[in-house]
Amino acid sequence: MSKISASILPFLLLFQLKCCLAQEIPTIPKPLLELQGENLVIKYDILNSKPGEKYTIKLDVTDSKGSIINSQSLSGDIGDSIGGGNGKKIIWHYTSDNVKDEVQVYITIILEKHLVKAAPEEIYKAVKHYSLGSLLLQSIALPGLGLSKIHNNGPYWIMGIAGYGLITTSIIFKSSSNTSYDNFLNTNNPVEEDYYIKKYQNQKSVSTICIIGASTIWVADLIIVLSASSKLKYTSKSEHYNKLLIIPDYNLTYKAPILNFNYTF
Numbered sequence: 001m002s003k004i005s006a007s008i009l010p011f012l013l014l015f016q017l018k019c020c021l022a023q024e025i026p027t028i029p030k031p032l033l034e035l036q037g038e039n040l041v042i043k044y045d046i047l048n049s050k051p052g053e054k055y056t057i058k059l060d061v062t063d064s065k066g067s068i069i070n071s072q073s074l075s076g077d078i079g080d081s082i083g084g085g086n087g088k089k090i091i092w093h094y095t096s097d098n099v100k101d102e103v104q105v106y107i108t109i110i111l112e113k114h115l116v117k118a119a120p121e122e123i124y125k126a127v128k129h130y131s132l133g134s135l136l137l138q139s140i141a142l143p144g145l146g147l148s149k150i151h152n153n154g155p156y157w158i159m160g161i162a163g164y165g166l167i168t169t170s171i172i173f174k175s176s177s178n179t180s181y182d183n184f185l186n187t188n189n190p191v192e193e194d195y196y197i198k199k200y201q202n203q204k205s206v207s208t209i210c211i212i213g214a215s216t217i218w219v220a221d222l223i224i225v226l227s228a229s230s231k232l233k234y235t236s237k238s239e240h241y242n243k244l245l246i247i248p249d250y251n252l253t254y255k256a257p258i259l260n261f262n263y264t265f
Contacts, residue, residue, distance in 0.1 A: 024048040026055065026084060028109050042090040044077075044109055049084020053113070057082045059090060060108040069105060073097050132229045136222065143221040150228050163217040170210035177203035 031044040046055065057078045061069040073096035077088040090109075099105070139146035143163045144156035177200050184196035 026050075026053075026111060026113070028111050031107065031109055033107060038093060038095040040092045040094055040105075040107075042092065042107060042109070044088050044090070045086040046082075046084040046088060046111065052083075054081045054083060056080050056112040057088075057090075058110040058112070059092070060110055061092075062106045062108075064104045064106075069097070069099060069103075071097055132226075135225050135229055139221050139225050140218070143217050146225040147221065147228070150225070159217055159221055163214045166210040166214035166217070170207045170214065173203045173207035173210065177207060 026049045027047050028044050029047065031042050034041040034043065042059070049055070059071055059074060059078060061071045063069055071092055071094070073093040074090060075093075076090040078090045082088070094105075135146035135149060138149065142157055142160035144159035147156040147159075148154050180196050180200035180203060184193055184200060187193055187196065
């Protein structure tokens with residue numbers, strides 16, 4: 001299986017979008033270890049968790065040489081479906097795993113987001129009701145809206161905001177260029193003529209670039225919707241995600257929103 005990935009950085013943004021760009025990731029700070037008889041009590045917190053979100057908690061135990069210690073006698077807040085928050089505790093009865101008191105151990109807590117998979121027949125029912133005509137109409141009205149429908153209401157409408165922003169910018173610069181051209185026609189001063197004609201040309205160029213950018217967003221969105229919707233009839237939703245992914249992201253180098261395109265074949 002091969003995978004193609006690409007990132008598109010908008011070349012012109014007159015406003016900054018900040019929604020969905022700074023999300024806190026659930027983390028576990030340094031745990032507290034307490035030796036209680038033949039048990040090692042590991043106390044930890046899950047920070048930046050969302051209400052109702054569940055996690056899978058695993059424990060990685062090694063000795064001073066880095067060798068893995070098989071820790072099976074565990075109880076408490078470990079395994080699947082562990083909620084976030086403070087006051088979590090894992091109890092390891094290490095003597096049951098043949099670990100002696102004098103052995104130096106290193107504890108690492110691993111956090112993974114707990115994913116709940118829907119039944120295949122439920123996925124198929126959710127997918128087969130999509131109408132290509134409806135998806136295309138939504139994408140024409142607002143680029144990204146059809147993709148949001150396909151991808152479970154993802155924030156692809158950001159494409160539409162960028163598209164309409166470019167159209168608005170094009171109209172503003174087009175109007176300004178017309179004014180500059182009228183000023184050029186109404187003056188007899190050679191210096192002013194040179195100033196206004198250059199200003200007219202620059203404003204017209206910006207207007208043209210913006211309208212081309214907006215057109216590209218509309219056309220690209222329609223092509224992607226056509227490609228994605230054609231596969232919905234034959235694949236489950238989970239399989240469809242493996243084919244085409246369009247993910248809004250934020251580029252720290254350019255300090256601007258980007259769209260990541262991933263296609264697997």
